[in-house]
Amino acid sequence: MRVHIALDECEAHGMCALHEPDLYELDDDGYAANADFTVGGGMESAARNGASRCPMSAIKVIDD
Secondary structure (H helix, E strand, O other), X not given: OEEEEOOOOOOOOOHHHHHOOOOOOEOOOXXXXXXXEEOOOOOHHHHHHHHHXXXXXXXXXXXO
């Protein structure tokens, strides 16, 4: 499973990291720090939860 964050759509609300801080990282300005990353085993639910919290729908979870 992978996560893709459309950085041009991210508005630094930080809801992903607020709800799933072990998976979603923010930069010093509150924007997503990583646009693409692989989700480790056991973190699939966290990936989906964080994505669902984004008010801009900028986060996509991709099942491989």
